[in-house]
Amino acid sequence: EQGGVALSDGERVLLRPVLVGRSAARLEAIAARHGIPDWTTDLAAALADDGTAVYFDAQTTSARVAAVMRAVEAGKHVYVEKPTAETTDDAIALARAAREAGVKNGVVADKLFLPGLLKLRRLIDGGFFGRILSVRGEFGYWVFEGDWQAAQRPSWNYRAEDGGGIVLDMFPHWAYVLENL
Structure with missing residues (x-):
């Protein structure tokens, strides 16, 4: 198309x-x-x-x-x-x-291209935050829960016994996002 x-x-x-x-x-x-x-x-x-x-x-x-x-x-x-x-x-x-x-x-490192992270990268590069001494990360939903928008993924992504889990499924995203920022 x-x-x-x-x-x-x-x-x-x-x-x-x-x-x-x-x-x-x-x-x-x-x-x-x-x-x-x-x-x-x-x-x-x-x-x-x-x-x-x-x-x-x-x-x-x-x-x-x-x-x-x-x-x-x-x-x-x-x-x-x-x-x-x-x-x-x-x-x-x-x-x-x-x-x-x-x-x-x-x-895949697709989260690098989310609009919010692109903006954050520009702010960091432009010196908006000054010298960054530490970062605090909190879990946020990149995966829609299904109540206001249809779920993006099945829940196996969050179950280690089904091949997913926070360490295998979500942490790699956080790692490459932090490394890139």
Whole structure:
């Protein structure tokens, strides 16, 4: 609808997303709602498609390493939700595998582009706060609760037993936001 993604040289790239997941019924409904013709529950088939150059992984962290490794082995560039893995060793193994395979790779840091954080960055850069000696962080909802706006995510993000939890799901956002600011 927007004519593709603008590149730095002014060219535009049209993307052809392929949704991959576990539930055919859910995928079919999402695909229909957004006019996406391609979806599958077969990750191997999606990775075997020569027309697919990039694999984006947004599943639970506990399932990420195996799927991303399969994508790297298939020669796909990878872009993953944070954190890359549950352990540092696994994250390093993925980074090494991507480097050895010659594929580009990256990790989502989307909160850096929230309007409030962009403004805060400008204020810091402009010296508005003077010399910052300490920072106090308080948990705030980036995920809508569902009472005044539909929930953004299911609650698994906050349950460690389901592959989420504050440390694995939210702390990585706070860490990269603080590091960037």
